[in-house]
Amino acid sequence: MSNQEIIDKLLSGEMKLYQVDKEVSAKEATDIRREFLEQKYDLELSNIANYTLDMERASARNIENSIGVLQLPMGIAGPMKINGEYCQREVFVPLATSEGALVASINRGASTITASGGVNARVVSDIMTRAPAIKCDGVGDALKVKQWFIDNFDELKQIAESTTSHGKLIKIDPILIVGSYVYPRFVFSTGDSMGMNMVTIASEKILDKLAEETSALHIALSGNVCVDKKPAAINIVEGRGKSVIADILIPKDIVAKKLKTTSEAIVEVNTAKNLIGSAASGSITTAENRNGDLYFSVNLPDLPVATVGGGTSLEVAHEGLEILGVAGSGHAREFAEIVASTVLAGELSLVGALAAGHLARAHQELGRG
Numbered sequence: 001m002s003n004q005e006i007i008d009k010l011l012s013g014e015m016k017l018y019q020v021d022k023e024v025s026a027k028e029a030t031d032i033r034r035e036f037l038e039q040k041y042d043l044e045l046s047n048i049a050n051y052t053l054d055m056e057r058a059s060a061r062n063i064e065n066s067i068g069v070l071q072l073p074m075g076i077a078g079p080m081k082i083n084g085e086y087c088q089r090e091v092f093v094p095l096a097t098s099e100g101a102l103v104a105s106i107n108r109g110a111s112t113i114t115a116s117g118g119v120n121a122r123v124v125s126d127i128m129t130r131a132p133a134i135k136c137d138g139v140g141d142a143l144k145v146k147q148w149f150i151d152n153f154d155e156l157k158q159i160a161e162s163t164t165s166h167g168k169l170i171k172i173d174p175i176l177i178v179g180s181y182v183y184p185r186f187v188f189s190t191g192d193s194m195g196m197n198m199v200t201i202a203s204e205k206i207l208d209k210l211a212e213e214t215s216a217l218h219i220a221l222s223g224n225v226c227v228d229k230k231p232a233a234i235n236i237v238e239g240r241g242k243s244v245i246a247d248i249l250i251p252k253d254i255v256a257k258k259l260k261t262t263s264e265a266i267v268e269v270n271t272a273k274n275l276i277g278s279a280a281s282g283s284i285t286t287a288e289n290r291n292g293d294l295y296f297s298v299n300l301p302d303l304p305v306a307t308v309g310g311g312t313s314l315e316v317a318h319e320g321l322e323i324l325g326v327a328g329s330g331h332a333r334e335f336a337e338i339v340a341s342t343v344l345a346g347e348l349s350l351v352g353a354l355a356a357g358h359l360a361r362a363h364q365e366l367g368r369g
Contacts, residue, residue: 003032010036017065026059026066034067047071053315062311072096075103076323080110080345081118084337087326090114093342094320101366102346105353109345112258112352116250119344121337125243127170128195128304130203131185133223134216138180145182145216146175152209159209160202166191167198174238176225182216183225185238192332194241194306196228232302236284241304242336246344247297255294259352263287263294269355274347285347298344305339307331 001009006023009015010033017036020029034045048068059066078092093110095103113119136142149156149172160169168189176183186206188199200221207218222228227235255263270287284299307326311317321327326335 003028003035006032007036007039011040021059026056030055030059030066030068033065037067058314062314072098074320077103077107077110077342077345079114080341081114082121082337082341083118084121084334084341085123086331086334087121087337087341089325091324091338093338094323095342096320104366105349106342106346108258108352109347109349110342112250112254112348113248113341113345115254115258116248119246119248119341121244121246121341123242123244123333123336125239125301126189126333126336127239127241128188128190128199129185129226129238129240130188130199130221131183131223131225131227132203132207132221133219134182134184134207134210135219136180136182136216139177141216142177142180142182145210145214146177146184148210148214149175149184156206156209159205160186160188163202163205164198166193167195167202169202174225181219181223183223185225185234187238192307192329193309194304196304235302240302242300242333244300244303244336244340245297246337246340247295248344248348249290250294250296250348252292252294255352259349259356261352261356263289263292265355266294266296266351270351273351273354285351287351296344296348298340298347300340300343303336303339305332305336307335 001023003024006015006020010017010020017033020032023029024032031049034049037043038045045068048070051069051071053069055066074094074096076092076094079090080093081090082088093106095106097103134145136145153172156172157169161167170187170189172184172186174185176185186199186203188195188202190198204221207221210216211218225234227240252263255261255266259266267287267289270285274285286297288295306312307321308329312321312327318327321335324335324338325331326338
């Protein structure tokens with residue numbers, strides 16, 4: 001079939017969007033689906049069509065029913081000095097955003113950090129989790145299933161690790177019981193991969209073993225005790241992904257020069273905004289006035305980042321990792337330290353702007369409404 005014949009079939013409903021991939025290459029399928037939209041809605045999608053990604057590779061791993069690429073402006077902030085365990089150097093941080101004033105704000109925070117001697121960053125935990133929902137007949141059976149996980153841990157560890165060359169099952173903890181439901185939280189180390197797919201596949205193999213040896217019913221592979229993509233107290237306590245802490249002590253003269261305010265004012269704003277106002281947000285920013293100097297920290301308990309796998313192979317993402325000097329294996333924790341340091345830079349500048357009364361003015365000048 002010609003491209004137009006395929007488009008005609010899409011327009012008539014004779015062909016589904018995903019079926020186009022069976023007829024032509026991924027690049028051609030991308031163009032056909034986009035042209036289908038242009039003809040159906042009388043549009044011109046020339047910007048979505050303008051990209052440099054390898055669509056063959058992206059379609060195999062990263063996207064379905066592709067029509068092109070979204071572009072965002074990318075800026076750079078820095079240099080920012082980081083005194084981490086894995087990152088011990090100055091970095092320039094690439095930032096893709098459509099929000100005016102954001103890059104400028106983080107750049108100001110980075111400048112403050114570097115002038116103060118650098119930000120301290122540490123990865124305090126490095127795990128990925130999956131917690132399925134399991135249905136039992138009653139609480140008595142639920143307790144037996146919990147004990148089954150405890151008694152058979154060594155065998156379950158072997159089963160899980162047989163599915164991956166990098167993942168390691170560290171523990172199954174906690175194993176929650178709610179009525180007749182059991183939620184075992186499988187905790188893995190996953191190396192430089194973010195590991196979501198890895199732990200999902202490994203957990204499914206454990207559940208196959210559960211089905212063989214017990215009468216418990218596997219309801220869902222994720223029972224929201226993991227917890228993925230949403231705020232959760234258990235992730236604050238137990239961690240998930242990389243758990244990272246960054247802190248810095250900023251001399252009072254630099255607070256005045258760079259942030260145009262005082263340590264006392266920043267502490268007051270931070271208490272009202274980040275401690276009281278955001279008590280249930282799951283993010284933690286602390287500020288202390290230490291004899292006029294400012295102690296400032298951020299705590300990121302749930303930071304699932306990677307330097308291999310997933311979207312890191314996309315050309316633009318890979319170039320961004322190369323700017324940071326963390327592309328490829330062996331750099332995931334270094335990347336996490338950079339992310340936490342960048343968050344601190346942004347929080348520091350934002351709270352400083354609020355304390356100095358500059359936030360609205362900055363958005364008016366740089367955000368342009």
